[in-house]
Amino acid sequence: MxxxxxxxxxxxxxxxxxxxxxxxxxxEAVAGETPKILVDGGYKPANIRIKKGKTTILKIIRRDPNSCLEEIVLPEFKIRKFLPLNEEVEIPINPQKSGEFGFHCGMNMYHGKLIVD
Ligand SMILES: [Cu+2]
Structure with missing residues (x-):
């Protein structure tokens, strides 16, 4: 038994x-105007759907002490931002074209993407 x-x-x-x-x-996260992204062993969620021509504020919180994840890079939007541990960082973006735009950590090891439509 x-x-x-x-x-x-x-x-x-x-x-x-x-x-x-x-x-x-x-x-896919359909997370409205202020999607939250948890950084912990990667990006959760990794796929974020946002609107073209509107400002979306990504709220990013890093819980992972791994220094690999201490920076987030959004090449399409020319953003590189340091993410202090356990502190929410807001990144406003206003995409002017639709498509899929990847983001990644400072060393390009962890990936996610923004799906703009
Ligand atoms: Cu990395």
Whole structure:
């Protein structure tokens, strides 16, 4: 009986982990005018859908002490910003054209993108 329970909870855990890491990847954040981005082992969410011709304020908070993530770079918008740990940083952007614009950490190792339409 115990073995069955352990096995079942093991499967449950696997399903949960699978959903948590892979189920979310497809997801796009439709986050309104002030989308929040958590920086913790990457960017969460990594895909942010925003509006063309409107100012969107990205609210970015870094919880990851890894210095790799201490800077965020949005090449298309000529933005490079230092992200202090546990402090919300606001980055206003006003995209004038639609498309997908990537952003990444200072060393170009972690990636996300803004989807403008
Ligand atoms: Cu990096």
């Amino acid at each position: 115990d073995k069955i329970l352990v096995t079942l909870s093991g499967f449950g855990l696997i399903a949960f982990i699978y959903f948590f890491f892979f189920g979310k990847k497809e997801e």
